[in-house]
Amino acid sequence: MRLDKYLKVSRLIKRRTVANEVADAGRILINGKTAKASQAVKAGDIIEVTFGNRPIKVRVLSDVEPRTKDVAREMYEIMEQPAVLAENPPRE
Numbered sequence: 001m002r003l004d005k006y007l008k009v010s011r012l013i014k015r016r017t018v019a020n021e022v023a024d025a026g027r028i029l030i031n032g033k034t035a036k037a038s039q040a041v042k043a044g045d046i047i048e049v050t051f052g053n054r055p056i057k058v059r060v061l062s063d064v065e066p067r068t069k070d071v072a073r074e075m076y077e078i079m080e081q082p083a084v085l086a087e088n089p090p091r092e
Contacts, residue, residue, distance in 0.1 A: 001063045003028065003047075004037040009065050010075040012049065012058065022049065046079070056081045 001009075004019040007028075014021040022028055023037040029048040041047070056058060057080040066072050071087045 001041055001065065002037065003030065003035055003039045003041050005065075005076075006041040006060070006063060007047075007049070007073060011069065011072045012047075012056075012076070023047075047076075054081075 003023060004016050006021075007013040013022065020037045023035060026034050027050040028035045028043065030065040031043050032046075032048075033055040035047075042063055043060050045049055046057065047060060048055060048057045056078065058076040058078050060075070061077055062075045066075065
């Protein structure tokens with residue numbers, strides 16, 4: 001699955017166009033390397049996304065598009081995130 005689509009369906013980023021813009025700005029790393037929006041994502045990859053000054057690091061558990069939004073959080077495992085996000089999770 002493409003990186004921009006993965007970020008959208010996993011609900012890490014709300015819109016695919018925003019995921020494209022973030023990737024084009026060089027603020028997404030896959031396995032430590034700068035990623036483009038079209039790069040393929042597979043299970044086991046480590047994705048690091050920087051939202052302003054708040055980075056988040058996740059491990060891809062599944063690259064299969066979920067049928068419902070309820071299982072979207074099962075597509076990844078959070079490895080690192082700032083304490084501010086841990087105390088106040090983002091609203092959806």
